[in-house]
Amino acid sequence: EAAVTQSPRNKVAVTGGKVTLSCNQTNNHNNMYWYRQDTGHGLRLIHYSYGAGSTEKGDIPDGYKASRPSQENFSLILELATPSQTSVYFCASGGTGQNTLYFGAGTRLSVL
Amino acid sequence: GDQVEQSPSALSLHEGTGSALRCNFTTTMRAVQWFQQNSRGSLINLFYLASGTKENGRLKSTFNSKESYSTLHIRDAQLEDSGTYFCAAEDPGNTGKLIFGLGTTLQVQP
Numbered sequence: 752e753a754a755v756t757q758s759p760r761n762k763v764a765v766t767g768g769k770v771t772l773s774c775n776q777t778n779n780h781n782n783m784y785w786y787r788q789d790t791g792h793g794l795r796l797i798h799y800s801y802g803a804g805s806t807e808k809g810d811i812p813d814g815y816k817a818s819r820p821s822q823e824n825f826s827l828i829l830e831l832a833t834p835s836q837t838s839v840y841f842c843a844s845g846g847t848g849q850n851t852l853y854f855g856a857g858t859r860l861s862v863l
Numbered sequence: 864g865d866q867v868e869q870s871p872s873a874l875s876l877h878e879g880t881g882s883a884l885r886c887n888f889t890t891t892m893r894a895v896q897w898f899q900q901n902s903r904g905s906l907i908n909l910f911y912l913a914s915g916t917k918e919n920g921r922l923k924s925t926f927n928s929k930e931s932y933s934t935l936h937i938r939d940a941q942l943e944d945s946g947t948y949f950c951a952a953e954d955p956g957n958t959g960k961l962i963f964g965l966g967t968t969l970q971v972q973p
Contacts, residue, residue, distance in 0.1 A: 782959050794963040854906035
């Protein structure tokens with residue numbers, strides 16, 4: 752079974768602070784994704800990656816950076832957190848070809 | 864999202880009954896995936912379809928790429944089936960991106 756682990760599971764941050772959300776997958780998947788989930792918007796893609804060293808902008812990348820230092824790890828970075836970034840963030844991994852996605856448990860972020 | 868329209872937005876079933884959830888796509892999609900988000904918030908992959916029909920227990924899904932829709936049938940609904948069901952379509956440009964619908968919230972009642 753595919754395993755995607757996110758940390759932290761919950762985070763409270765202050766406006767203007769830096770936040771790093773981490774994601775680790777043990778499935779040797781090439782593709783990794785960061786989504787945020789908000790009521791009324793469903794899941795929206797922030798950044799994704801095709802492999803180590805690669806990051807691509809998703810549909811709502813503004814205010815976020817991503818880093819993929821290795822096949823296993825994909826981070827989402829909020830350099831200057833704002834209250835509008837309060838949300839639940841999901842990381843996912845998927846292989847090439849049949850790109851079945853496996854999600855982590857999510858990180859609940861509150862920016863005060 | 865606009866390219867993936869899910870219906871109904873909410874559904875209530877009694878245990879033992881069934882129904883169908885639908886996703887319509889505004890453009891040709893390469894494949895579709897269905898997910899269940901359970902009461903703990905976890906997203907569980909149910910199906911991946913590039914075409915045709917797949918079945919798993921009480922769930923069955925069909926993807927008609929030519930007519931741009933997919934369905935998820937639930938039969939003999941159980942309480943643990945409650946949650947939100949999302950369909951997601953693969954970007955036709957083969958970027959690996961998935962476009963999610965807004966979900967169908969299913970409540971199964973005793």
